[in-house]
Amino acid sequence: MSPLNALLLCAKVYNDRALYKPDTIYSSFTPVVKSAVIGYRISGPLTLKILSLLTRFKFKNYPGKVFYKSLYDYSDKIIDRCNIVYFKGPKSFTGEDVAEIYIHGSPAIASHLEKSFSKINPIDFRQAKNGEFLYRAMINNKVSLKQSQAINNIIMSENLQEIDYSKKVLFNGDEESELYDLKESAINIYSKIITSIDFIEDESFDLDSIIKDIRLFFQKIQKIIKKNRTVIEQNNILNVMIIGDVNVGKSTIFNKIIGQERAIVTNIKGTTRDVVAENLLLENKIYRIYDTAGYRKKQGRIELLGYKKALLLSKEINHFLIVFNDALSKNDLNRIKKEFNIKNNFSLVLNKSDTHKKTKNNQYIYLNKSINRQKTIKLLKLQNIHHKYIKKSKEILTVNKNEINFLEKLLENGEFILNQQDLLIIQEIFRNIIDEFSENFGYINNEDMLDNVFSSFCIGK
C-alpha cells in the first residue's frame, strides 16, 4: 500500500478524532542500507521517556538542540554514538513530542536499535504504519490533507512542474490549487440550491440562474483539465538509449552516467539481456537512461528477446548513443538507424579509446572507462541534448495528474446535470460532488457548508 493510501485509510479509520488516542511510534525515515546515515523518527507521548532510556540524558529542557550521545541497549551495551534531536510538541512535524536519531549508516546498527525499541513496551511503543507520521501531522493541524498529499507528490513525482505545484500547495496552502476555488463554487451552488428549494413554487424562483452557475462550473473544470493536461504532456524527461554491438562497453557507460553499478559488466559477449533503465537528475533536468542488449549476428534466445524489447521502446527515445569500438561501417550504421528508426537524433560514441590509436574524427565522441563521470557526461553533451529536445514549458500547473483524473470524473456528471429540470436531482448530484471533494481532498467539512448556507444565503435574516 502506498503511503498516501495508508494515510487515507488512516483518515477513515480514525474518522472520529475525539476517539483517537496516540501511542508512540517509530520508524526509519531513510532507507536502511549501507550509507552515511540512517535516520529514525519517534513520535508520541513517550518520546522523552524513550530518549532517556536510550541515552540516560534528559532532553526535556533542550528542544530543537542537537546532542551527540551514546545510545544504550537493554543490557547497557552501546548501540551507537550519534546525533539526536528532540522536538517538543506542538512545535514538531507531527505536533506531538518527536525525536530524530541519526545513527551511522549501518543496517546492523539499525537492527540493534530496532531490537532495543521492541524491548521497550510493544503496546505503547510500536513501529509506525505507512504514512502514520503524516497522518498525525494532519490530525494535529500541522498540515491539511491536501498538503499531506503534496508532500507525497513531491517525493513520488518525476515531473518538475508537478513538483513545483506540490511545493506551492505545501508551503503556501491549499488555496494554491485551483481545486480549492472549484470547491468554493460547488459549495455556493449547493447552498443556492438548498435555499431555493422551498421556493420552487414562487414566481421569483429562477432555475435558469442556477443552471447558468452549474454550466460555468463545468466549463471551468473543462478549462482547467485542458490547460493542465497540456503542461503535463510536455513531459520534461529526456529519454536516452545506449545501443551498439555486444561487448563494446554500453553497460560500462550506462553505469558511469547514472553513477552506480546498476548493470552487470563482464567481458562475456551478450552480458546484458534485458533493457535496464534508470532516472538521473542533473542540474534540475531529468533524464531516463536505457542500457540495452548488444547486437551480434547470432543472438541467444533471451538476448534476442531483450534486443527486440529495446527496438519496441525506441519509439519513446529522444536520443540514441550508438557505441562502437574500432570503426563503424556505413552499412552497420544504416542497419542500426533503420532498426531503431533513428533520424538525426544520435551521437556516435567510440568507446575503449584506450585500446587503439586515437583517430581524429570530429563526428565521434571518444570515451574510455577511466574517464570520470563528470567528464563523461560533459563529453556526451547530455545537457545540450536535453536543451535541444525538451522545451521547458512556461505554463505552470494549477492542479496535478491525480486531480485532473478526479476532475474528469466530475465532468461525467456535467452533461447529465445540465439536462435536468428537477432541482431535487440536481441537488443530489451536487451533494455527491461535494462528498467527492471532501473524500478525496478533505477540503470540506460541515462547518464550511453550514457557514455558507446560513451566512450568505439565509433568507429572512
Ligand SMILES: Nc1nc2c(ncn2[C@@H]2O[C@H](COP(=O)(O)OP(=O)(O)OP(=O)(O)O)[C@@H](O)[C@H]2O)c(=O)[nH]1
Ligand atoms: N579497455 C577498456 N575496456 C572497457 C572499456 N569499457 C568497457 N570495457 C570492458 O569491456 C567489457 C564489456 O563491457 P560492458 O560494459 O559489459 O559491454 P556491453 O556493451 O554492455 O556488453 P553486452 O552487455 O554484452 O552487450 C568489460 O570487460 C569492460 O570492463 C574501456 O573504455 N576500455
Ligand SMILES: [Mg+2]
Ligand atoms: Mg551490457
